[in-house]
Amino acid sequence: MKITEARVKATLRRYGYKLTRQRRSIIKAVVSSEDRLTPAALYNKLHQDYPDIGLVTVYRTLGLLDNLGFLCKLHTGGDCHACTIGTPEPHHHLICSGCGKVIDFFCRSMAELEGNLAEETGFTIKDHLLEFTGYCQNCRKDLM
Amino acid sequence: MKITEARVKATLRRYGYKLTRQRRSIIKAVVSSEDRLTPAALYNKLHQDYPDIGLVTVYRTLGLLDNLGFLCKLHTGGDCHACTIGTPEPHHHLICSGCGKVIDFFCRSMAELEGNLAEETGFTIKDHLLEFTGYCQNCRKDLM
DNA sequence: TATGTAATTGAAAAAGATTATCAATTACAT
């Protein structure tokens, strides 16, 4: 159920957005990257291959992808507004502090916990955020 | 096990930090507030009673409290760097999107989930972040 | 209680991140 370049492009087209060269390059970079990407990091990466791309366009396109539900914002770690491509289905993140790799996972018991919490506190719970951080196998090796 | 003004002050003294008027007012405000506080919000709040306090001092003192382990950063919602007073013990947050109230809770099964995840992925997990958002009883009433 | 000193403060400037403005360009329906 991985999100593909084609799927993102099709969605843009369906909503009447134009497929500019800049948007295509940003979509390609976001979809194919395993790492968390801040707007600035994405801009630097793209600027090598597409020297005429503007930082503003990166911000605008990320905003657009976010509105369409294609982005997952990450919060843990230094960069609070980094993001990766992501499905709209509820899921959680495992993030490597070394290389920035992000692994999605799903945990069935969250729903149960949410139910208990709502009952105990009287809250109506709308959303949640769960992120684990640590070091992947590769980066752990590098640390030794 | 709530953190008190006296405890924070004692810790500052123990580490050789001076107890200035500004620091005391910031500590008082942070400890006594139930809400999430951004640096700017805290500054505005304090500025009424202590007109000569500077925004920079608010930033500096919050940084100090953070280093000493007295702050919990919140990530969910618009303001990504809001904080509350918090214990160093691992715990999670339940945040009201209406009034900003923050409830701490602890969930034993997180350790178990962390273990499973580490085993499945080969990660060495160092930390995690769990936040639920929704509406408390009062704010839910207001929405109707 | 007075005094010396190093930590702390506030103002101003600098540095970063993000958003708004607007003329020039471009995708795409026709």
Added chain:
DNA sequence: ATGTAATTGATAATCTTTTTCAATTACATA
């Protein structure tokens, strides 16, 4: 091929956060 509305990049504007530095202040010591 063409017209038009969306999109873009450069620039400026806005916010947030950090640095710098002279003036002030807490507090240990006499």
